[in-house]
Amino acid sequence: MSTYNEKVPASVSAVVRAEDPVTRHGTEACLRATDRAILLPDSQSAHADVFLILAGEVTEEVMSWMEEAADKTSNPDMRIVLVADRISRPRLVRAVGYGLVSFLPRARTGFEEVLQSILRSQAGVAQMPGELVRSLIDELRTLQRDPSGATLPGGFEGREIDVLRLLADGLDNTEIAARLSYSERTIKNIISSVTRRLNLRNRTHAVAHALRSGAL
Missing domain, CATH: 1.10.10.10 (Winged helix-like DNA-binding domain superfamily/Winged helix DNA-binding domain)
Incomplete structure (x- = not known):
């Protein structure tokens, strides 16, 4: 962790999206309690440094949140941090295209780890489980062999x-x-x-x- 200390920003601005209000409000309360994250309302989401998403399975609804964040942002350095149970390989590739840099397994992740991932994302540090990295590489290799992918x-x-x-x-x-x-x-x-x-x-x-x- 000390490797990145001098690169990690003192604070970042963030917007939170979640599948249920309890998870969202709880996460927002934790972010407000720290001086290292500036919580922005939805009306200012275009200016956020980080778009934090909390979900179970990554559905098309969750993908639409990422797509919307990528489309509306006015911040070229906007990053997406995703906390979820699972994500399919094709959706992982799409999510990376929208700005996803970190995926944290929901069942094994606490708030402090979420906060550190938010801060590190602005320092250019990505965080993904090894199996997801391998899955991403395999999908990219498939696309290289067949550039059309699933396109009709x-x-x-x-x-x-x-x-x-x-x-x-x-x-x-x-x-x-x-x-x-x-x-x-x-x-x-x-x-x-x-x-x-x-x-x-x-x-x-x-x-x-x-x-x-x-x-x-």
């Missing part, structure tokens, strides 16, 4: 096709969210992501592009 015709990804197929059937965001067991925010983020990435004008254009490319 037209440049779409699997979950995007699921959403576009239901859009083509005339369902709205609320109905799609219920059908796929996602939140409405996640559906909106998926549609926004695909239209932005593929330079499409709107959801109708996205459906048309998917039909023309053979993805639907």
